Amino acid sequence: MHYARNDSVGMPASLIVGILTLRGYLISTTLTHKARLIVFVAAILIVVLIGCGAESDAEYPIVLTTSLINEGRTVYQTNCISCHGDATTPPPLPGAPRHTADGHTWHHGDQQLVGWVLDGVPMGQTMPKFRGTLSELDAQAAIAYIKTFWPNEIIQQQSRGMH
Numbered sequence: 645m646h647y648a649r650n651d652s653v654g655m656p657a658s659l660i661v662g663i664l665t666l667r668g669y670l671i672s673t674t675l676t677h678k679a680r681l682i683v684f685v686a687a688i689l690i691v692v693l694i695g696c697g698a699e700s701d702a703e704y705p706i707v708l709t710t711s712l713i714n715e716g717r718t719v720y721q722t723n724c725i726s727c728h729g730d731a732t733t734p735p736p737l738p739g740a741p742r743h744t745a746d747g748h749t750w751h752h753g754d755q756q757l758v759g760w761v762l763d764g765v766p767m768g769q770t771m772p773k774f775r776g777t778l779s780e781l782d783a784q785a786a787i788a789y790i791k792t793f794w795p796n797e798i799i800q801q802q803s804r805g806m807h
């Protein structure tokens with residue numbers, strides 16, 4: 645499933661401005677009515693296709709690979725460990741949840757966890773929003789790394805959505 649990036653919100657406005665500009669230009673040319681129409685429709689198609697391509701290619705559930713986990717270790721150690729700790733270190737920040745199997749993180753699906761990292765945890769008060777700092781792929785990598793804290797059976801249960 646595709647997960648639209650936040651910059652897609654700005655798309656409709658720039659799209660309308662672009663269409664109006666193009667329309668004005670085409671009306672001022674000497675092309676026949678039919679030719680103008682073809683150029684206009686083709687231009688809109690291109691814009692729509694580019695718009696689709698701008699969507700993130702992040703897929704869910706996250707596919708765990710060694711390279712993603714390694715990237716996630718770096719993301720996690722730079723951005724997360726100072727509050728949350730890791731597999732062996734308890735959270736340095738009192739009140740920050742632990743991500744280990746005895747915590748609550750694995751009760752949620754991948755896409756939800758990534759959304760929380762980027763846009764904030766519901767009712768959360770302390771954790772910063774990482775959109776703008778981390779890409780969706782960075783956030784996926786951090787979650788992939790968190791999964792290395794879990795035994796296999798918890799990874800299976802989390803992926804089946806069992807709580």
Ligand code: HEC
Pocket residue numbers: 719720723724725726727728737739740741742743748749750757760761765767768769770771772774786787
């Ligand atoms: C400034 C401290 C801080 C940092 C940095 C931080 N968190 Fe959090 N995080 C929290 C706190 C506190 C909560 C509980 C909700 C709240 O109060 O915001 C939380 C909640 C969460 C949750 C949901 C709770 C759960 O069940 O696990 C996830 C997932 C999470 N953090 C992941 C991350 C990841 C991944 C990073 C790094 C990209 C990160 N956090 C960085 C403090 C932090």
